[in-house]
Amino acid sequence: MRRRRTAGVLSGTIAIIVSAVVFLVPFAFIVLTASKTRGEAALREFTLPTEWAIWENFLAVIRERDYMLLGAFVNSTILTVASVAVMVVLAAMVGYVMQRRPNRLTPWLNALVLAGLIIPPAVVPTIWVLQGLGLFRTLHGLVLIEVAYGLSFCVLLFRAFVATIPRELDEAAVIDGAGPVRLFFQVVFPLLRSVIVTAVIVQSVAVFNDFQNPLYFLPGDDHATVQLTLYNFRSQYTTEWNLLFMDILLITIPPLVMYAFFNRQIVAGLTSGAIKG
Amino acid sequence: MATTATAAPPRRRRGHRSHYPLWFYLPAGVVYGVLFIAPTIASFYFAFTRWNLSGTEFIGFENFALFFSEPYLFQGLVNTFVYGVLTSGLKVVLGLLLAVFLTSQIIARGYLRSVVFFPTLVSTVGVGITFTVLMDPGDGLVNQALALFGVDGPGWLTDPSLALISVALVDVWKGVGLATLIYIAGVVAIPQEYFEAARVDGATSAQRLRHITLPLMRPATATVIVLSLIGGLRSFDLIWAMTQGGPGFTSDVVASVIFKQYQAGFWGLSSAGNVVLFLIVAAFMVPLYWKLNRKEVDR
Numbered sequence: 001m002r003r004r005r006t007a008g009v010l011s012g013t014i015a016i017i018v019s020a021v022v023f024l025v026p027f028a029f030i031v032l033t034a035s036k037t038r039g040e041a042a043l044r045e046f047t048l049p050t051e052w053a054i055w056e057n058f059l060a061v062i063r064e065r066d067y068m069l070l071g072a073f074v075n076s077t078i079l080t081v082a083s084v085a086v087m088v089v090l091a092a093m094v095g096y097v098m099q100r101r102p103n104r105l106t107p108w109l110n111a112l113v114l115a116g117l118i119i120p121p122a123v124v125p126t127i128w129v130l131q132g133l134g135l136f137r138t139l140h141g142l143v144l145i146e147v148a149y150g151l152s153f154c155v156l157l158f159r160a161f162v163a164t165i166p167r168e169l170d171e172a173a174v175i176d177g178a179g180p181v182r183l184f185f186q187v188v189f190p191l192l193r194s195v196i197v198t199a200v201i202v203q204s205v206a207v208f209n210d211f212q213n214p215l216y217f218l219p220g221d222d223h224a225t226v227q228l229t230l231y232n233f234r235s236q237y238t239t240e241w242n243l244l245f246m247d248i249l250l251i252t253i254p255p256l257v258m259y260a261f262f263n264r265q266i267v268a269g270l271t272s273g274a275i276k277g
Numbered sequence: 278m279a280t281t282a283t284a285a286p287p288r289r290r291r292g293h294r295s296h297y298p299l300w301f302y303l304p305a306g307v308v309y310g311v312l313f314i315a316p317t318i319a320s321f322y323f324a325f326t327r328w329n330l331s332g333t334e335f336i337g338f339e340n341f342a343l344f345f346s347e348p349y350l351f352q353g354l355v356n357t358f359v360y361g362v363l364t365s366g367l368k369v370v371l372g373l374l375l376a377v378f379l380t381s382q383i384i385a386r387g388y389l390r391s392v393v394f395f396p397t398l399v400s401t402v403g404v405g406i407t408f409t410v411l412m413d414p415g416d417g418l419v420n421q422a423l424a425l426f427g428v429d430g431p432g433w434l435t436d437p438s439l440a441l442i443s444v445a446l447v448d449v450w451k452g453v454g455l456a457t458l459i460y461i462a463g464v465v466a467i468p469q470e471y472f473e474a475a476r477v478d479g480a481t482s483a484q485r486l487r488h489i490t491l492p493l494m495r496p497a498t499a500t501v502i503v504l505s506l507i508g509g510l511r512s513f514d515l516i517w518a519m520t521q522g523g524p525g526f527t528s529d530v531v532a533s534v535i536f537k538q539y540q541a542g543f544w545g546l547s548s549a550g551n552v553v554l555f556l557i558v559a560a561f562m563v564p565l566y567w568k569l570n571r572k573e574v575d576r
Binding site for chain 1: 295296297298299301302304305306308309311312313314315316317319320323328378381382383384385386388389391392393394395396398399400401402403404406407408410411413416417418421450455458459461462507510511513514517518532535536539544547548551552554555558559562
């Protein structure tokens with residue numbers, strides 16, 4: 001037993017060192033470069049800054065291009081909150097009816113749901129559809145896009161979870177006089193709380209970090225999301241590495257906070273189905 | 278429950294009274310149908326047209342012929358395979374090893390799990406820009422570190438034969454946490470009795486890994502392969518943030534070709550790229566899905 005414990009300490013120590021080099025150094029590099037002055041950051045070395053300019057850089061990156069980053073954070077927040085809220089409610093309705101009322105069409109619906117997970121979205125035809133609807137280059141257009149692309153994952157989560165809620169509960173509510181809408185929104189939906197939290201967190205991180213869809217469907221500076229500011233800053237300020245890395249640092253913080261508070265739900269969401277396959 | 282003999286009329290009536298109304302499908306179905314299904318179907322039409330600002334013109338298979346004849350398009354096709362297989366293979370191997378290690382009796386397990394997992398949640402573009410700087414051939418940190426050991430580091434992103442692999446390695450760095458997490462869930466679900474029984478029979482830890490853990494990891498492996506292939510074949514963000522398909526077009530994948538052709542105004546060709554990507558993903562997924570399902574039945 002003692003030998004196993006010392007082996008655990010030894011390999012654990014080695015692992016801590018290796019993980020620090022492989023995983024923490026890149027993050028440390030972001031933080032250090034974000035705290036350097038412009039000249040020093042341009043050297044792109046992994047050293048402590050001789051002069052800490054983290055606050056100055058923070059203010060500078062916020063003021064950059066007429067407070068574009070603040071606007072981008074607002075846009076990203078609206079995008080994330082709106083699309084995840086809509087996605088979760090719509091997917092819960094679908095998952096619930098799919099589980100409770102199987103019929104001949106259910107296999108086809110299943111195939112459609114899986115298609116959403118697998119098929120890469122057709123970009124230009126989507127833009128064509130959005131233009132036809134007058135939604136291209138609008139934030140609510142992008143919200144609907146994110147909803148459409150995120151539905152599949154959520155439907156699968158909800159359908160699996162609804163199966164664990166006993167039907168007797170539905171029947172009791174119906175006997176008490178609840179209509180279908182009330183039955184779902186006041187009886188079933190609140191019981192989905194734990195899986196709702198999982199879906200919300202996993203999808204928030206995904207939407208917040210999404211780069212490809214804003215790039216295609218919301219181009220330009222007017223409604224830039226935070227991921228796009230990174231891209232825009234990079235192409236226009238190739239010499240201001242301190243500001244670019246400050247931007248990266250700021251964008252990394254929201255997922256970090258999410259992880260700190262909700263790591264159990266994130267893990268539950270991402271590993272659901274891992275055991276059963 | 279379903280009474281197939283008394284077909285349509287009773288079912289319809291029951292439908293009206295159901296507590297599970299079908300119109301619950303409607304809102305999701307409209308969004309999904311209009312913004313995902315319809316464009317996907319439309320792409321199969323547009324792929325056969327020359328489509329640009331001046332309109333569409335049906336040209337048959339010309340776009341697809343281009344994909345196989347033009348080197349800058351065909352390279353993207355090949356790279357998509359390489360990238361998808363490489364990233365998903367490495368994620369399986371490394372994820373499994375990490376998971377076995379992180380479920381053993383070591384110190385700082387929680388810390389190590391968090392550190393390995395966290396890159397999964399970080400912005401892909403941010404990671405891409407950071408590693409572009411770190412992998413700089415001259416003053417990048419990676420090559421400076423290698424120089425300490427007397428190794429002359431290559432031009433990770435500037436060498437045409439290496440650029441794609443470098444991006445794939447960063448993809449693995451970022452995504453291996455998810456694979457590890459899935460494997461950890463699988464390892465933890467193995468009943469401890471199996472290991473105890475094996476230990477009583479005198480199995481070494483290597484034998485326990487080979488004969489208990491690995492066979493029982495098959496469902497987790499399936500999940501990891503499916504997820505990482507879907508992600509890897511469609512991968513765009515990281516490649517675009519790091520090399521934009523360069524140098525030249527040596528690290529282009531189909532997803533970046535789609536974007537380039539879209540920007541250049543060749544919308545028909547871009548849509549054909551989508552169809553090609555669709556076919557590639559299907560070519561991987563259909564046999565995989567079929568095989569995995571059959572395994573399920575066999576057991």
